[in-house]
Amino acid sequence: MKAIVIGSGLGGLLSAAKLSGSGYEVEVFERLPITGGRFTNIDIKGYQLSTGALHMIPHGPTGPLAQLLREVNADVTIEREDGMAFMRIFEDIGNNIYEDVPFAKFGKVFSLWNRIKLAFLMITTRKNTPKNCSFAEWLSKHLDTPLAYQMADAFCGWALSLKAEDVPAEEVFEIFENLYRYGGPGVPIGGCKAVTDALADVVRNNGGTIHTEKEVTEIITEDGKAIGVIIDGKQHPADLVISNIGHHYTNDLCKGEETDAEYQKYLDRVKAIKPSAGAKICLAASEPLIGHGGVLFTPSARRVNGINEVTNIDPKLAPQGKHLVMAHQTTKWERIPYLEDEIDLGIKDLEEIFAGKDYEIILTQSHYNGWPVNRSSSGSDIGNTTPIEGLYVVGDGAKGKGGIEVEGIALGVKNTMNLILG
Ligand code: FAD
Incomplete structure (x- = not known):
């Protein structure tokens, strides 16, 4: 055959x-x-950039x-640093005061009442998956805090290159179920x-x-x-x-x-x-900007949804002693004609997130039409x-x-x- x-x-x-x-x-x-x-x-100045993906496998070595x-006997090593996903929550962006909250404990930033509701929802939605509404619509019914939307957008933007309003809630809960089942992301060496x-x-x-x-x-x-x-x-x-x-x-x-x-x-x-579109900003740094091999979600940013620094897992993805940092942001289809403005806003986000740090932008890439984030x-x-x-x-x-x-x-x-x- x-x-x-x-x-x-x-x-x-x-x-x-x-x-x-x-x-x-x-x-x-x-x-x-x-x-x-x-x-x-794609090799640029010794940094291993990519034609698309940010060198991350969403469920690492167990997915x-x-x-x-x-x-199929493919000779690939995938490494994962357990628990290495954080939400960067800014208290004062101007003065660079923030806390990196572990992803698994993201609820701690909410009020006591919202935490109680969240704990209840986590149990009930596993048995009764919400249908016929977007993840954002589902959130609006249950959690009365803007931070919940920002976090949802950061997660959906990073993981799916979509806004929470553009993903069915049912799909997001299926994804959460898979996160419980298989665990978090890893990097292929x-x-x-x-x-x-x-x-x-x-x-x-x-x-x-x-x-x-x-x-x-x-x-x-x-x-x-x-x-x-x-x-x-x-x-x-x-x-x-x-x-x-x-x-x-x-x-x-x-x-x-x-x-x-x-x-x-x-x-x-x-x-x-519907395809999904997005943009990627690749940075070269002489020192670690994040310091771990997982994901840093950025709910307070204007455009950037999340950032990774894969050289903490595989240093060979950059020249010796250097770090490769990649930021991802989703782009709504109606904003495609304004991609340059979208990327400029992402660059401003990075200036705030890494204020005072020494880095250089080595490439910005946009992904839509025939080369999207997801077809x-x-x-x-x-x-x-x-x-x-x-x-x-x-x-x-x-x-x-x-x-x-x-x-x-x-x-x-x-x-x-x-x-x-x-
Ligand atoms: P493709 O990689 O598009 O392969 C299709 C191939 O078909 C291409 O090589 C194309 O040239 C060829 N082709 C097209 N037409 C023809 C033809 N007529 N004849 C012959 N050949 C043809 N995923 C993750 O899991 N983790 C990430 O960190 C991640 N980050 C991403 C960040 C960005 C910015 C982008 C763009 C994507 C990201 N993704 C990520 C998604 C991931 O990269 C894609 O889902 C995956 O690579 C798509 O693989 P594919 O096999 O579906 O298609």
Whole structure:
């Protein structure tokens, strides 16, 4: 059996590794000269920046991605510093007076009454997940403090690149459940590239082939079944086609299905998928600015949602003795035309958060349209199947429920592999 994978991002490579290790002949076609998509490194002045992700795996060495990497024998080490996520709560921004409150104890900043309500809600929502409202709407019903919104926006902005008003409460509680189940974030040693390179090695060791600079221009279908792809005008037959480019772009490659009623229903669901956008500001520092390898959420900031300093876990991600610090901020779609202003506000945030510290901005990046933070924002995923038999979608355009970012990719790939391999 032959499988063709369109795209060599994390989702495509995980699928290729699993299928090539399960007896499939696998060919991966990537349009860029490099593999890894939004999960690989860019070397700038010896700092290992990235094409997308902030070198963080949301559930570290115990989450769904780590489990899948082990399952396919990918040689990756993920390290986690336990308990290392904090909310920076400012008492006086001008005078730089703040407290870094451990994430697990964030409720301590609330009034006694709100703390009691929070403890009650934590228990009841686990049994009775709120439905049909956003996380912000759910909060407004239960906690009467602006700080709760700011914290929710910081968490959703960092973890999902969304405002709390744009995520279904149900999805956020599923994510919290996964945080209890799998634990907090970790950093892959060597950064994102170490993960996607290890997967590419697995594919090749299993006899699979990865072609770069090969753009798939059409998915060939016959009687409602995917039977191959077209590249440079040439047909490449296959029994299975796995697309790593999201439902929207996958549909653009399928010609002649539009008249089918089932396909029309699918298209309506595809149209409802919303991507998430954001921006990243990368700093080089001579001294640690955070001092731990976890996340610093910044609820008081204008734009920045959170910051990490991955060199506390893997010093090789920066030149010797230096630190790499990355700040992330979500961007609402209506603010995309004003991205420069958005990034300027993020830079101002960092000037306040790191007042008096010595650092240099080495890169700012914005992510939207064809290179977003997520092709399908959390809560708008529609699954891995398509109405075309033998055509599946993997990656962050088809994440599993409650899966933050790459953990959602791993859950989606697992789901797809269960459908294909049983
Ligand atoms: P992609 O990486 O986009 O791979 C798809 C590949 O398909 C690309 O290489 C593309 O070139 C190729 N392609 C497209 N069209 C074609 C075609 N027609 N033919 C052939 N090839 C094609 N996630 C985390 O877990 N932790 C983080 O810290 C984190 N931070 C992030 C910060 C930012 C700023 C961004 C942008 C993302 C972040 N993410 C994070 C999300 C994570 O990076 C992505 O979810 C993940 O990398 C997406 O992988 P993918 O396989 O879905 O798609």
